[in-house]
Amino acid sequence: MTDTPTVTFQTVDPRSPDAVACLQDYYDELARRFDTGFDVNLSADPDATDMLAPRGAFLVAYAGTQVRGCVGVKGTDKGYGEIKRLWVSPEARGLGLSKRLMDQAEKTARTLGIATLRLDTNAALPEAIRLYQTTGWTEIDRFNDDPYPDFFFEKNL
Structure with a gap:
């Protein structure tokens, strides 16, 4: 991708095929980049159930039909929400997509009534x-x- 692509954002179930594929690519990258490797089962919400409505949301970025990134808004009972699993595909890096995903996640958090994110x-x-x-x-x-x-x-x- 050499030109800035037209990107759309969709809220999806984090267990949907596109979300699972995106997350697996993310987990694989973390396993390569972290000195200790990476195992999602050691995280507080490995199944991303706190990223389901009405508590949270999971966003996937598409360029046409191609998944190009994802981010989760995790609802909590702690007075804040969390941003989780921000990832952009290698083909879309350097195009500002991570910032756009974060902007979308913040807008989504506001609609969920979340005033503080961590x-x-x-x-x-x-x-x-x-x-x-x-x-x-x-x-x-x-x-x-x-x-x-x-x-x-x-x-x-």
Whole structure:
């Protein structure tokens, strides 16, 4: 993809075929990039059930019929929601899609009544850290016991 593609965003069930394919590519990439590997079953919501309506949402980005990225909005009972599983396919990197996915996730969170979002990320993902640092997220102390993250951020919507 050399031109900026026309991208559409759809809210889907995280167990749908497109979401599962997107998430598997994401998990495979994390397993390659993290020194410790990656196992989604060690996360707090491995089945992404907190990313289902009415509690949360899972968004998939499409260029035509091709899945190009995803992001989840996880509802919680802790006074904040979480951004989870932001991923952009290698074919769509460098086109600003991660920022567009985050913008869509923030809009979705607002419609769900979520006023504060948190997220975590790993030091092996410097592009994600840069995105959060440059789009209004504030670094905060650890807020969960997931085994993989090194950095934690929060944003008031």
